[in-house]
Amino acid sequence: MNTQVIFKIDKNLKNQAMRKAQNEGISFTTILKLATKAFVDNQLNVGLVVKEVFNxxxxxxxxxxxxxxxxxxxxxxxxxxxxxxxxxxxx
Structure with missing residues (x-):
């Protein structure tokens, strides 16, 4: 069973991602599905990077x-x- 995910994203960023996906011959939807699967399978690590501040x-x-x-x-x-x-x- 599939479900729908709705989220807000900057329009320019979305357009750039869609163009890049199209240039690579893949749909933007497929890119998002692959990224989600990679994240779940621990093949995509997302971390917050805090700017180092020295004393x-x-x-x-x-x-x-x-x-x-x-x-x-x-x-x-x-x-x-x-x-x-x-x-x-x-x-």
Missing amino acids: PRARKSIVRELKDIKSGKNISPGFNNAKDAIAYLKS
């Missing part, structure tokens, strides 16, 4: 470290083997 101390440290990276300061050299890396750490 002032962490922000200052990150800014300083990014400046060091750009200027090439306080950066360890690359190593081809563990012996050279250990020798560098001991120096």
Whole structure:
């Protein structure tokens, strides 16, 4: 038995999705059904992403470290083997 799902969506977004589906030779309805099935089967993960906000101390440290990276300061050299890396750490 099938049921109907009704929800509101931005008209422009709907039109873009319908055009894209049509260009790929599939109906928008099929896209929504496939997405719903993938979500139920744990093949589509939806998560909320919260913008990371650093405290002032962490922000200052990150800014300083990014400046060091750009200027090439306080950066360890690359190593081809563990012996050279250990020798560098001991120096």
